[in-house]
Amino acid sequence: MSEFIETRGLRKVYHVGGQTVEALQGVDLEITKGDFIVFMGHSGSGKTTLVSAIGGLTRPTEGTVLIEGNDIWKLNDKELSHFRNRKIGFMFQSFSLLPTLNVLNNVVMPAIFSGNSGEKDSDALKSKAISLLSDLDMKKKVNSFPSELSGGEQRRVAIARALINDPEIILADEPTGELDIRTEREVIDIFSHINDVYKKTLIVVSHSLSWIEKARTIIVMKDGLMYKDLDDPVEAIMSGVCKQ
Amino acid sequence: MKILKLSILELLRRPKKNMVIASSIVIAVALLTSLSIVSNSANVAIMEIIAKTGHTLTVRPAATSAGTNAEDKGQEYKLTTSEVVLGSHIPETAVPEIMKYYDKAIKEGWEKKSGLVTNPGIPETSIEPATWAPRLFEKTEVNGQEMIVTGIDIHKEYFVRFWWNLSSGEWPADTEIRDVNTSVSTLYSIGSDGRVIVDKAEYGVDSSGKLIAAQEKKARAAPVKPIQKGWDDAYLGGAYAKARGLKLGDRLTINKTEFTIRGILEETNSADDYMVFILLSTAQRIFNKEGQISMVSVRAMCPNCPVGDAMVELNKHVTGITAVSQLDVAGVQFDFFSMLYKFLLAVVVSTIAVGIFSIFNIVTGSLYARIREIGMLKAIGASRYQLFRIFIYEHFILGLAAGIVGYVLGLGMAYFLNTLLDVGAVIRITTDFLWRGLALGIVCSLVAIIYPAYKLSKLKITETFRTQWES
Numbered sequence: 001m002s003e004f005i006e007t008r009g010l011r012k013v014y015h016v017g018g019q020t021v022e023a024l025q026g027v028d029l030e031i032t033k034g035d036f037i038v039f040m041g042h043s044g045s046g047k048t049t050l051v052s053a054i055g056g057l058t059r060p061t062e063g064t065v066l067i068e069g070n071d072i073w074k075l076n077d078k079e080l081s082h083f084r085n086r087k088i089g090f091m092f093q094s095f096s097l098l099p100t101l102n103v104l105n106n107v108v109m110p111a112i113f114s115g116n117s118g119e120k121d122s123d124a125l126k127s128k129a130i131s132l133l134s135d136l137d138m139k140k141k142v143n144s145f146p147s148e149l150s151g152g153e154q155r156r157v158a159i160a161r162a163l164i165n166d167p168e169i170i171l172a173d174e175p176t177g178e179l180d181i182r183t184e185r186e187v188i189d190i191f192s193h194i195n196d197v198y199k200k201t202l203i204v205v206s207h208s209l210s211w212i213e214k215a216r217t218i219i220v221m222k223d224g225l226m227y228k229d230l231d232d233p234v235e236a237i238m239s240g241v242c243k244q
Numbered sequence: 245m246k247i248l249k250l251s252i253l254e255l256l257r258r259p260k261k262n263m264v265i266a267s268s269i270v271i272a273v274a275l276l277t278s279l280s281i282v283s284n285s286a287n288v289a290i291m292e293i294i295a296k297t298g299h300t301l302t303v304r305p306a307a308t309s310a311g312t313n314a315e316d317k318g319q320e321y322k323l324t325t326s327e328v329v330l331g332s333h334i335p336e337t338a339v340p341e342i343m344k345y346y347d348k349a350i351k352e353g354w355e356k357k358s359g360l361v362t363n364p365g366i367p368e369t370s371i372e373p374a375t376w377a378p379r380l381f382e383k384t385e386v387n388g389q390e391m392i393v394t395g396i397d398i399h400k401e402y403f404v405r406f407w408w409n410l411s412s413g414e415w416p417a418d419t420e421i422r423d424v425n426t427s428v429s430t431l432y433s434i435g436s437d438g439r440v441i442v443d444k445a446e447y448g449v450d451s452s453g454k455l456i457a458a459q460e461k462k463a464r465a466a467p468v469k470p471i472q473k474g475w476d477d478a479y480l481g482g483a484y485a486k487a488r489g490l491k492l493g494d495r496l497t498i499n500k501t502e503f504t505i506r507g508i509l510e511e512t513n514s515a516d517d518y519m520v521f522i523l524l525s526t527a528q529r530i531f532n533k534e535g536q537i538s539m540v541s542v543r544a545m546c547p548n549c550p551v552g553d554a555m556v557e558l559n560k561h562v563t564g565i566t567a568v569s570q571l572d573v574a575g576v577q578f579d580f581f582s583m584l585y586k587f588l589l590a591v592v593v594s595t596i597a598v599g600i601f602s603i604f605n606i607v608t609g610s611l612y613a614r615i616r617e618i619g620m621l622k623a624i625g626a627s628r629y630q631l632f633r634i635f636i637y638e639h640f641i642l643g644l645a646a647g648i649v650g651y652v653l654g655l656g657m658a659y660f661l662n663t664l665l666d667v668g669a670v671i672r673i674t675t676d677f678l679w680r681g682l683a684l685g686i687v688c689s690l691v692a693i694i695y696p697a698y699k700l701s702k703l704k705i706t707e708t709f710r711t712q713w714e715s
Contacts, residue, residue: 052705055623057623057704057705058704058705059704077627077628078627078628078629081622081625081626081627081628081630082625082627084622084623084624084625085624085625086625090620090623090624092620092623096620098250098253098254098617099257100250100253100254100256100257101250101253109250109624110624110625112246112247112250112630113621113624113625113626113627113630114625161624165625
């Protein structure tokens with residue numbers, strides 16, 4: 001596997017209520033293509049800030065984010081939007097689906113912004129969306145609305161939407177948050193399936209230890225610093241003491 | 245699916261909030277539409293009347309108001325193509341004196357060329373003697389029902405009221421006898437060149453009122469009055485004929501005298517529509533008003549005729565009469581409507597300003613409630629411009645819909661305002677009002693959205709997800 005994502009000296013400083021908070025303290029990271037990486041750590045550890053900087057959502061105070069050798073933070077708004085649209089499939093814990101759209105339209109929504117929603121592309125897109133939904137066991141729900149779906153089903157739809165533009169990276173923030181254990185297991189299995197079958201690079205932020213079993217790489221974040229290749233990541237998270 | 249469809253679905257998602265936003269716009273559009281329609285209709289009505297009667301001066305007895313009843317007293321300064329004066333009269337002998345002052349004022353004032361409109365059919369550089377059309381009004385029974393019967397000199401009347409048309413029947417021929425001088429038993433006629441011709445009487449009536457031929461008259465011992473040809477002809481206003489189901493050739497009994505309907509006028513939206521017209525000489529005879537008239541309409545025969553100057557001169561020098569210039573009345577009416585329009589426009593603009601401010605507040609609140617959703621759309625690839633388009637489409641549609649509803653409401657309000665303000669204009673609706681209403685609706689809606697939409701589309705994604713992405 002070759003180097004795919006690279007961060008160099010990534011720093012992010014927030015100014016909150018007159019105080020300065022250093023969310024990232026010079027993070028150097030390399031992610032290989034096809035990796036299944038899970039960022040873990042307590043709230044405020046900087047894991048979401050790091051992932052959002054990689055995903056083109058939060059501009060770092062210092063440092064670079066290189067994806068396939070290109071610094072994404074040198075792109076303008078339009079280029080960055082296009083990058084997010086084509087390169088990354090996002091999945092969020094909540095506020096993920098638009099309640100006015102049915103499942104099918106929610107899945108094809110990223111295509112609206114990539115300009116692939118014309119008459120010609122429409123049928124192909126819908127076929128692709130239905131195929132993805134079938135793969136996620138959601139074919140019967142294509143015409144349902146988000147309010148008619150369970151939490152697990154909503155996550156599946158969000159996964160299908162993240163895959164619709166065939167991005168190389170799937171970036172998920174707490175994709176199993178607020179789910180019961182059984183449903184959480186199903187969602188983790190789907191991510192594992194996406195990594196195995198679709199060969200996507202998965203970057204997940206989670207508090208849940210259930211991911212450890214399936215993830216290829218576990219990174220623990222603490223006070224804006226990154227700890228990789230830990231002997232016992234569970235112990236590190238639980239004790240808050242990270243030793244490499 | 246396209247961005248437009250997404251905007252429509254988002255719009256339908258919040259019907260109550262959008263209804264509140266739309267209602268402010270609807271009120272603004274309805275107010276402006278109704279005001280514009282009424283104002284425009286009033287102005288058009290004034291201009292039409294001026295175009296018809298702009299160079300007309302009306303002379304009526306002093307201390308009388310135009311109108312048929314107490315409610316119409318206010319018509320003194322009401323612009324109209326026809327008015328009615330009842331109960332007071334001007335002796336025909338006063339007309340030469342009136343004409344003298346009139347001619348003097350016109351000749352002196354003509355060089356000023358201070359009129360509002362040109363005079364239809366009159367050459368730009370000529371000044372001709374005015375045409376004087378006398379009328380005698382009498383409220384009497386026509387076929388058993390009370391009506392206003394008007395005695396007119398048909399040729400003069402037709403020349404002054406050149407907009408008159410017959411929907412059926414015929415006017416008397418151009419060389420018909422036009423006046424009677426009973427004292428000299430001489431008949432006057434007007435030729436095709438407009439000049440008065442002295443002529444012999446062809447018909448007359450005996451002392452009992454029976455029609456006799458002129459030749460027969462000579463053979464009789466008793467003196468007979470000469471009578472005009474067609475003395476028993478009647479012409480009806482269009483609305484009256486329609487209401488009574490009368491047609492050409494039907495007989496009318498006016499003050500116990502039989503008349504035959506020779507013509508029915510097309511409607512002119514004036515009091516003429518409800519009148520019965522007979523010859524002035526006949527009216528004077530059957531109503532015992534010999535030598536009396538109720539009013540005279542004077543059509544000045546020059547372009548930019550200074551009829552206002554003539555009006556001032558007549559009112560100053562001739563006692564017992566009131567002269568009213570249509571141009572002067574038009575000026576008063578224009579000023580009134582202009583002032584009313586400005587006042588109401590200020591009210592409407594204030595309403596719109598307040599409306600836009602409330603819409604701005606509601607829209608800002610509404611958009612910030614969607615902040616996480618906006619963040620999600622940005623995260624999955626929506627650019628600032630695409631997000632901005634979503635908001636603009638939503639509010640364009642909202643403004644358009646509110647504009648349509650406001651326009652329809654405005655039409656209804658225009659009829660209401662027309663009655664309430666006693667404008668009395670025929671409401672004229674053109675597509676211009678629709679476009680203006682739609683434009684106002686869209687502009688109001690977009691003005692309210694542009695700033696919050698711009699700010700939101702510029703928000704950083706992490707600001708929209710603060711609780712989630714900055715944990």
